[in-house]
Amino acid sequence: MSRNNNQQKSKNPLTILQNAQNSVIILRLKDGTEYKGLLKEIDAYMNLILENCTEIMDGSPVAKYNEIFIRGNNLLFIKPDASQIT
Numbered sequence: 001m002s003r004n005n006n007q008q009k010s011k012n013p014l015t016i017l018q019n020a021q022n023s024v025i026i027l028r029l030k031d032g033t034e035y036k037g038l039l040k041e042i043d044a045y046m047n048l049i050l051e052n053c054t055e056i057m058d059g060s061p062v063a064k065y066n067e068i069f070i071r072g073n074n075l076l077f078i079k080p081d082a083s084q085i086t
Contacts (some may be wrong), residue, residue, distance in 0.1 A: 017042050020080035025050070027070065027078045033057060035068070036082060046072030 017039070026036045027048070037053030048070045055063040 001015055006041070014044065014046070015078055016044070017046070017078065024083040025078055025080050026082040028069070028076045029074045030076050031074075035070070037065075039080075040067075043072075046075060048072070048075075 021039050021042065023039060024036065025039045026034060028034045034056040035050060035053050036056060037050035040049060040051050041049040049067065050065075050070065051067050053065045053068050054061045055065065
């Protein structure tokens with residue numbers, strides 16, 4: 001049974017995130033803190049640079065940042081294409 005390349009690409013997390021560059025994402029860290037911002041850069045370790053980012057704790061915004069760097073080993077989950085989520 002063979003799969004076509006589009007199916008394999010879409011299941012690769014790094015490819016999904018690379019395709020989400022320059023779009024709004026939401027991510028949660030292992031400590032429960034969430035961030036919503038524009039994904040500018042990502043590397044093979046899933047380190048991220050977000051711009052125009054809002055820090056969210058317990059569902060409420062607590063801080064805004066022009067640019068932040070998040071180490072990939074702190075990530076719990078990432079929601080690509082979160083522009084429609086408030």
